[in-house]
């Protein structure tokens with residue numbers, strides 16, 4: 001059982017067997033291009049730069065901790081996905097990974113569409129000028145007000161997730177005198193993660209309508225029966241996260257296409273679209289080998305074409321929903337070291353000025369990260385460290401196991417790579433710690449796109 005999942009909560013300490021750790025890297029000053037944003041490099045004086053700006057200047061200007069976002073890296077990833085999938089497919093960036101108005105504008109400029117899953121994300125998308133027609137609205141319990149707002153705005157698609165929601169969207173559309181395009185979210189019994197997937201008949205989860213037992217087919221029947229309010233575009237499936245092996249998509253696409261074949265046979269309707277969701281993995285450590293968008297696109301296309309040929313169906317328009325794979329590698333978190341506490345024979349605890357409030361993934365998912373000393377280089381020997389935050393909670397771990405130079409000292413800047421996805425977007429105010437800013441850097445310019453939270457912000461909500 002993972003430590004963080006212990007029902008009694010995290011233990012205060014875990015003493016792991018000797019030899020548990022991988023060997024230290026040969027060069028602690030090296031920055032693995034797999035895990036760092038594309039423009040990251042070391043200046044002659046050893047300081048890490050991104051977009052041509054040194055982290056020394058970024059820390060001086062914006063303080064620490066801060067999320068530093070490499071805009072050109074983000075845009076390059078958007079373009080790679082866009083080009084890989086081409087004009088007969090759509091790429092919806094999953095906004096839950098990280099969303100801000102600047103990001104929405106970049107997405108638009110790079111020709112991507114956008115997934116939102118709450119009224120707040122929808123408001124952000126619309127406020128930044130994303131055309132409603134390029135927005136897909138997700139969620140397993142959208143409120144009546146959220147649905148109405150989405151229909152009124154004219155979102156391109158609502159992904160319906162339950163029988164109740166089919167009725168609610170239809171009612172809102174009728175009231176507003178429109179026909180709302182929808183996809184039906186189907187759970188196909190495939191759960192994928194890293195190099196594994198499991199395929200069962202039934203999936204024990206809250207999302208979607210189950211293929212098993214005919215639930216999804218009945219949902220589709222209901223959507224078709226509500227044709228005065230709903231226009232059925234197709235079927236949606238999302239199978240997991242941090243996926244490196246596309247074999248799970250093979251099974252999910254087959255099951256979805258078979259369902260589309262059944263829909264044609266039973267209802268005489270050929271559905272024009274198929275959405276295979278997101279979940280593609282990125283490199284958090286040197287051991288991870290993510291797939292390139294071009295390879296992902298080719299494999300998914302081949303799978304869909306093959307399954308459609310087998311089912312005698314015309315090939316539907318394909319859409320995908322990468323979140324992490326686009327924004328994840330584009331940002332790192334910059335921290336200042338506060339304390340360095342060696343525990344004889346165990347490891348050294350390095351405390352930084354943030355923690356689980358700016359990165360909950362380590363505590364929540366046992367996620368792994370790479371960390372580097374970035375305000376200088378060092379020729380000191382490697383020491384085994386655990387990077388921890390400043391919260392009153394022993395599970396407050398940012399990087400569980402890593403090596404940093406043994407001369408690490410308070411005041412040094414360290415950076416944790418690949419924190420663009422699910423870090424700022426999952427950030428909290430635990431201990432009334434203020435959420436860090438997001439600073440976009442490109443071509444020698446740095447610019448705050450989400451400012452640091454202030455005590456005033458906190459007290460504004462506390463009405464006393």
Ligand SMILES: *Cc1c(COP(=O)(O)O)cnc(C)c1O
Nearest residue numbers: 094238278279280321322323324
């Ligand atoms: C979370 C989610 C995504 C994005 O997942 P990533 O792992 O960030 O690619 C896409 N689609 C749906 C429906 C999701 O719930």
